[in-house]
Amino acid sequence: MSGGAMRILILGGTGEASALARALADRDDCAVTLSLAGRTAAPKPEPVPTRIGGFGGAEGLAAYLRRENIDRLIDATHPFAATISGNAAAAAVTVGVPLLAIRRPAWSRASGDLWTEVGSMEEAVAALGREPRRVFLTIGRQEAGAFATAPQHAYLARSVEPLESVLPVPHLTAIETRGPFDAAAEAALMRAAGTEILVSKNSGGAATYGKIAAARSLAIPVVMVRRPEKPDVPSVPNAEGALRWLRTRDHAGPATLREV
Numbered sequence: 001m002s003g004g005a006m007r008i009l010i011l012g013g014t015g016e017a018s019a020l021a022r023a024l025a026d027r028d029d030c031a032v033t034l035s036l037a038g039r040t041a042a043p044k045p046e047p048v049p050t051r052i053g054g055f056g057g058a059e060g061l062a063a064y065l066r067r068e069n070i071d072r073l074i075d076a077t078h079p080f081a082a083t084i085s086g087n088a089a090a091a092a093v094t095v096g097v098p099l100l101a102i103r104r105p106a107w108s109r110a111s112g113d114l115w116t117e118v119g120s121m122e123e124a125v126a127a128l129g130r131e132p133r134r135v136f137l138t139i140g141r142q143e144a145g146a147f148a149t150a151p152q153h154a155y156l157a158r159s160v161e162p163l164e165s166v167l168p169v170p171h172l173t174a175i176e177t178r179g180p181f182d183a184a185a186e187a188a189l190m191r192a193a194g195t196e197i198l199v200s201k202n203s204g205g206a207a208t209y210g211k212i213a214a215a216r217s218l219a220i221p222v223v224m225v226r227r228p229e230k231p232d233v234p235s236v237p238n239a240e241g242a243l244r245w246l247r248t249r250d251h252a253g254p255a256t257l258r259e260v
Contacts, residue, residue, distance in 0.1 A: 006030040006246070009070045011088060012046075013037055015207060016102045017076035019239035021048045030246075033068070037077075037084065044178075058090035065095045074242055075233070076102040079203055082228040089231035100245050101235040104204040106227060107212060114221040121146035124199055127223045128153060136195040138211055139225070141166060147199075156193045180207035186214035199223045 008024065010017050012034045024032045025047035032048040035055075043052075055061040065073065075088045085101065092099035109115050118124050121143045128135060128150055137147060137157040144157060145166040154171035157163055160178050167174075173193070190198070190211075198215045200208075202224050215222050236242055 004029070007069055007071045008032045008074065008246070009065065009068070009072070010034045010048075010074045011077050011084060013043075013081070014076055014078055014102075014104075015205065016104060016239050016242075017074075018044070018046060020074065020076060020102070020242050021046050023239060023243060024048065037081070054084075055087070058087040058094070061087050061091035062094040065091060065097050070095075070097055072246060073097050073099045074102065075099065076239075076242070079103065079106070079227050079230075080201055082230060085230045089233050092233075099233050100242055101230070101233050102238065102242055103230070103235045104237055106202045106204045107209065107224075110216065112216045112219075113212070114215075114219065115224045116221065117224045117226055119226050121225065124223045124225055125150050128197060128199075134194050134196045136190060136193065136198045136211070136220075137167075138198065138200050138208070140201075156189075156195065181210045183210040183213040183217070186210040187217055190214055190218055190220060195220055197221050197223065199225070201225045202227055 006029065008030055010020060010032060012018065012021070013036055017034065021032060021034050024030055034046050034048050034050045036043055036050060036052050037054065055064050073088060073092050075085050077084050088099060116127050118127055125146055130152070132152045132154065135153045135155050137144060137155050141159040141161045141163045144159065144163050147155065148167055148169060151169040155167065155169060156173045156175070157167060158175040158177065160176065162174065162176060164172065164174055198211060198220055200211060200222060212222065236245060
């Protein structure tokens, strides 16, 4: 470790990453860098040094870990960010840096949920059917373009970034906003829009679960996209678990982080 401080790289973009960064920000026994992919033009400011952009695959990430003398790597990326998670696992093995993933639990089907589970965005498009429907699209910007192949539907689409350019359909109402979203507000939005079906990734967590609860209360069917496979690495469900992992002797060695 450099100068007695544990050098930690957090691969972020989630609430869990932000919570961990906040918990470590003022500590003098660690030096934290938060890395964001750069898909959001104006990310929320964080209390630790933040880098924006990719690394250049697993080899580029491995080179960064060596160059910056990173002691611990934490993958706190989105459940659907399969590529960076794969790169993190490969780079950690290459360099010999301990890796932990923060993986929030997926949502489970509850009584009253009308889910059709699919494995890809292409399958989600097909699940909407050929007849025009009023669709509430809540998958973000990156993969919204898949629905351009079904322009017969009327889309209410929500994302942090503008998506009109990636979803060129004749009937689009775009909402640019950031969660969390509560169930009552989501139900009101769906009623006002006349929503007939909801499309969602199974992201898990509380911040966006309101739409799932709202759809259940309104008996609106949901096309739920399953999570991609991720590497088999040590994982915890939240930032608190990551803090415990950082304190363990097996990982942190003699200069462990002090108890929080």
